[in-house]
Amino acid sequence: MILRGVVAPIAAAFALCLALLWYASARPVPRMPASRAVRTLADLRTVLRCLAVTAIGGYAALLGIVFVLGVLVVGDRDALLSAAWSSLFLLAIATPVFIALSWAFGRRDG
Numbered sequence: 001m002i003l004r005g006v007v008a009p010i011a012a013a014f015a016l017c018l019a020l021l022w023y024a025s026a027r028p029v030p031r032m033p034a035s036r037a038v039r040t041l042a043d044l045r046t047v048l049r050c051l052a053v054t055a056i057g058g059y060a061a062l063l064g065i066v067f068v069l070g071v072l073v074v075g076d077r078d079a080l081l082s083a084a085w086s087s088l089f090l091l092a093i094a095t096p097v098f099i100a101l102s103w104a105f106g107r108r109d110g
Contacts, residue, residue, distance in 0.1 A: 009073050
């Protein structure tokens with residue numbers, strides 16, 4: 001039971017992570033030039049859109065992981081509901097902190 005219920009999913013996830021690392025190292029994403037200050041409303045929209053996509057994508061990925069491991073593998077049906085509310089709480093804290101720190105470090109660099 002331990003082999004099939006615990007070791008196999010973790011080994012599969014580890015293999016998937018290794019495959020993703022190999023793929024990413026073989027095809028690196030071109031980097032944007034050095035960041036610049038947000039000067040216009042269009043710049044602000046772009047930054048907020050990127051932040052929203054990152055936050056929503058991370059939230060969806062976390063819920064997907066909880067669904068696979070918590071609901072499908074372990075069988076805990078309450079895990080998804082608990083993770084959904086807990087993750088929203090963390091997202092509500094982490095997003096403003098990220099914005100504030102980004103602003104502070106941007107002001108420090110000049």
